[in-house]
Amino acid sequence: MLTKETAERMVGVLGKLGRALRSSNHRWERLEVGLRRNDLTVLRRLERHGEQRMSDLAEAQCVTASVISRQIASLEHDGLVERRSDPADARVGLIRLSDVGRERLEAVTRRYADVFLAMFSDWDDVEASRMADLISEFADRVAYELDQHVDAHGRPVAAPESLVAP
Known part of the structure; x- marks a missing residue:
């Protein structure tokens, strides 16, 4: 059974991990991938769960509709996502990962894996x-x-x- 001391240690270790990840975030973005962590999160969600409504993406990212709208507009401008109308409700837009976005995400994943392989060889x-x-x-x-x-x-x-x- 988990003890209170171990639970407290888990909280501390996770805080330490969170700080390490946040402090190195700018370095990850400079790994010649050209994508911010938030962009990668959206692309990975689309890869895993398929086409999504903008409102579902906003909820998953814990952001407002205006924030996700700007983010999707930027990703769409870069050709990483595509937008289309929902056949069931033309007022609703659906967002999906483009072929270019899928290739970029695979390249980023390989790059990150190479970095982790070197760090933890x-x-x-x-x-x-x-x-x-x-x-x-x-x-x-x-x-x-x-x-x-x-x-x-x-x-x-x-x-x-x-x-x-x-």
């Missing part, structure tokens, strides 16, 4: 794979649990016992 592949699985499982659970307890504006809907310290 001394790591055992089995252990690194297990770490990736654990981080993914952790992120999925945190996202799910927090989504259960906040409204669309990020405000708590209740103080669930599972999220309140004894």
Whole structure:
């Protein structure tokens, strides 16, 4: 069973990881990929989930409609996404990853993988794979649990016992 001390250590370690990622964000953007992290997040979402409504992308990114609209306009200008009308409702626009966007995303993924391979070349592949699985499982659970307890504006809907310290 997870102890309070271990849970507190997890919080600290995740904070440390978050700070490291934020502080190096500008360096990642300069890896000759020419895409910001937010752009990559949108492109990866489109790759994984297929065509999306603008409102769904905004919700997934936790941004307003105007913010996602500007971001999509920029990605569309660069040829990375395509927009079309929803056949079920012509008033609604659907956004999808273009072939150019898919190629660019694959190139970025390969570039990032090369950087990680160099940084962690001394790591055992089995252990690194297990770490990736654990981080993914952790992120999925945190996202799910927090989504259960906040409204669309990020405000708590209740103080669930599972999220309140004894």
